[in-house]
Amino acid sequence: MIARKKKTTIFTAVFLCLVLLLGVAGCGPKESADTEDGKTVIKIGTVGPLSGTAAAYGTNVLRGIEVAVDEANASGELGDYVLKIVSEDTEGDWSKAANAFQKLVDIDKVNVIIGAVLSSETAAGGDIIKDAKVPTISPSSTAVDLTKGNPYLFRNCLSDEVQAIQLAEYAVKELGLSKFAILYTNNDYGKSLKDAFEAKANELAEVVAVEVFMDGDENFKSQLTSIKEKNPDSLYIAGYYTEAGKIAQQAKELGMNVQLLGADGLCNVVLLQIGGEAVEGAYATSGFYPDDPTPAVQNFVNAYKEKYNEDPDMFAAQAYDATRIVIEAIKSKGPSSEEIREGIAATKDFPGITGKTSIDEEGDTIKDVIILKVENGKFIRAR
Amino acid sequence: MFVQQLMNGLILGSTYALIALGYTMVYGIIELINFAHGEIYMFGAFVGLILVTVLKVPFFLAFLLAMAASALLGITIEYLAYRPLRRSSRLAALISAIGASIFLSNLALLIMGSTPYNFPTPFEAKVYETPFFIISRVEILVLLSSLLLMIALTLIVQKTKIGKAMRAVAQDKDTASLMGININKIVTITFAIGSALGGAAGVMVGIYFRTVTPTMGLMPGLKGFVAAVVGGIGNIPGAMLGGILLGIAEVLGAAYISSQYRDAVAFALLILVLLLKPSGLLGKPVQEKV
Known part of the structure; x- marks a missing residue:
């Protein structure tokens, strides 16, 4: 029994050394100044369940992010910068989410993270991204006080x-x-x-x-x-x-x-x-109404349908808005993590497809919820 | 307000009564709880819906055709699931009934999907106001047709030759067959009539609540069963009384106790009646045949 325990300890130690080495090796030559087609890459990390029971949420969130990123890269609105997604699967497990956050900040050196999806996952990553000073915006974690006391954590979602x-x-x-x-x-x-x-x-x-x-x-x-x-x-x-x-x-x-x-x-x-x-x-x-005739909503719905052949849901829409908030932050302040953080924190009256959105001093969402009205047998937007 | 709640209960109760009749008639003849009865009710609603929306059949004709289709389904279930087990233990037939119920509701889920279908209202929604209560045209239709169906059933059972044969079979199967009554034929007729009533209730609830779903038979099926037991299972006027009582108790319970407990009220009533009068309100004390 004792011998076996020792073996395990040695194994763990060796494994940890390897991980450390890898981490250091990853740091060395790979500075964040990657380029692609002559443009500087801005890395957006995503964390969420892409498999397991909560996979539907995580998948739709990732799709919403992808639509926004494709759109921004195609339009050239970011000038000399190009966005690149690094996505991590959590399987809906908060401990795997913590690992995912750690990997994104240490190894991939992302500029900003959009995620996580479940409240427990986001909570698990809170201290990691705070220490690493990487701004993070969750598109769907509704737990009370989640963003409190963490200047790097934000969210864009709507509670009941x-x-x-x-x-x-x-x-x-x-x-x-x-x-x-x-x-x-x-x-x-x-x-x-x-x-x-x-x-x-x-x-x-x-x-x-x-x-x-x-x-x-x-x-x-x-x-x-x-x-x-x-x-x-x-x-x-x-x-x-x-x-x-x-x-x-x-x-x-x-x-x-x-x-x-x-x-x-x-x-x-x-x-x-x-x-x-x-x-x-x-x-x-x-939260989001796909038949909303507003042009911004219809553009998103059409782009989403074209890419994935199904209607976007509220998760996809909130993720799209969260990504747009990040893009606006990059445009107004700059591409470094600190600049993006400042930009997200300064978000005010952002005209999202899920309603007019501001970020308060705690990093929480203030949203003018969309209000629909039934008129002549159809939903129309009343606010 | 009290009168209005009483009316609400009466209308709900009359649909329970129609379902309860199907249970009670079958039990009266072959002493089997036909648990697939709730699904026959669901089937009737779907047939009515398809006739009205897809084939554009006029509503009253669709209503009659749905009853006929339900009768046919009832006969088929009896032939396939119960008749082969007529001589085996009652438990075997009961399990077969539960199996038929699960099979039918899942078949409906498979074919129709789980989203509720909208039952178009056959005529404009008109509301009549009296000093004591308000009643809509659909509600009047539900009340009147339940009443007519119950009267028709009573006449068939009491005044016709077939009714006489049904009563004879219920009383004593073996003696009845010795008297030259074809038991199988009577069982088939009983299933047909009971199922037709269940299908009628399905269509009426469909137009009343505007929706039809594959799982709609479960709760009303249980309530109909409770109503039949409360009234005294095997007893036809008992099923009518039990249904109406159950509907009123449920609505008054929801109004004056708590709307969370409306189903609890229904089942509490069942327990209460069974404690005080184990054979049901109009049921006769059971004597085991020696």
């Missing part, structure tokens, strides 16, 4: 709470609503939307009724009858499109006259099919 809060503000200030009812689905998504919306709406106006339903329910008449009793002027549906369509129908059948409100769970054409007339005029927040 922010959607609910901004819709409550919009409903009171822009739509003039004052008596809210909430109907939420009994899962994490519905509950966090409901909690945030209820708190904000109660602060600005009044919530008169809160009712709950289960995923897959079909009959909402008893909840709606209870809600109707309280005479609200609007109904916030914290749930998904299938149930929301039925809720809208049944509310109409009960003769309720309420302004329908919702979150990104409603933004699907199925809502329009099931809801029909009853969802006309409804407002919903959206």
Whole structure:
């Protein structure tokens, strides 16, 4: 037993030496001043799950980054610089994510990192990129306080709470609503939307009724009858499109006259099919809406479809925006890690395809969430 | 508000009652819980949907054709999954029923996919207001057609020769066959009628809730079963009563207790009734035949 342990220790020591040697060797001749076709290469590292159960998120994030990088390289907007992606797979495992971050900063010597995808992965890389002074922007990690106290860590994403809060503000200030009812689905998504919306709406106006339903329910008449009793002027549906369509129908059948409100769970054409007339005029927040007719969104959607033959999702769109923020930073400040960091930190009112975005002093996102409205049986952009 | 909730419960309950009838009739004849009944209900909804949207058949004709197709499916299931097991233990037939249910819902998932289909409403959504409650045209249709179907069923069972034969088979299979009744024929007819009612409920729920999915049969199937047991399984008026009671209990429970527990209320009712009256509200005490 003891002999074996010793063997393992020796092996580990030798292995570590080798790794160190490799690391040093990698440092020597390979300065960051790579060139390609006479242009100086700016390396963008990416970290995320490209295999394993969370692979769909990581893959879509990488694709969003690739679309933005291809576009920037093709347009020549960076002048003498060319962007190059170095991507690392985490398999959705935070310890592999830490290794990936380490490799990107030590061996590949990237200028900037876009990632990681899962909150646990980004948290694992936080100290590594802080020590190495490599700016990093996550396109999707929503964990609370993730970027706090780390001047090199940023993010560009949208939490459920922010959607609910901004819709409550919009409903009171822009739509003039004052008596809210909430109907939420009994899962994490519905509950966090409901909690945030209820708190904000109660602060600005009044919530008169809160009712709950289960995923897959079909009959909402008893909840709606209870809600109707309280005479609200609007109904916030914290749930998904299938149930929301039925809720809208049944509310109409009960003769309720309420302004329908919702979150990104409603933004699907199925809502329009099931809801029909009853969802006309409804407002919903959206992280990203691929049918948004805005030219910037359509350019992205078309480029993405052409390359990957499928519709981009919110992850791809946020990754695209994160990459655009990095590109803008390079254009305004310069290509070194420190210059990119300054540029990202100074981001203000960036017109992203996922909404107008600023970065606050903690490195967190301030986003004007996109608000869609149903008009003539179609989603249109209301904000 | 209370009257409105009562109406909501009545409408929901009438669809449960229609499903419960299918369970209870089959049980009455061959003492089998036909767990594939929820899938027959789903099948009826899909047939109705396809007839209306793809083949543009007028709604009421589609409704009748969906009932006929469901009847055919019921007969097929009985012929393939239950008849070969008629002489084996009841457990074997029960397992076969569960298998048929899983097979059918997965087949539907395979063919139709998991996204819900929208059932177009056959007529404009009109709402009628009374001093006590509001009712929509679709709801009136659901209530009226359930009522008509239940009356028709009662007439068939009580007044026709076939109904008499069904009752005889339910009472005592062997004696009935000695009296010259073709048991297989009666079982087939029972499955046909029960399944037609299930298919009718499927179409009605389809237009009522506007959506049809391959998994839509699971919960209503269970609720229909609960309704049948509450009313006294094997007893036809019991199934109607059980369905209506269950619908009302569920809606009132959701309104006055908590909407999270609406399904719990349904199953609590089942336990309560079984504790107080094990044979169900209208069921007769069971006497094991010696």
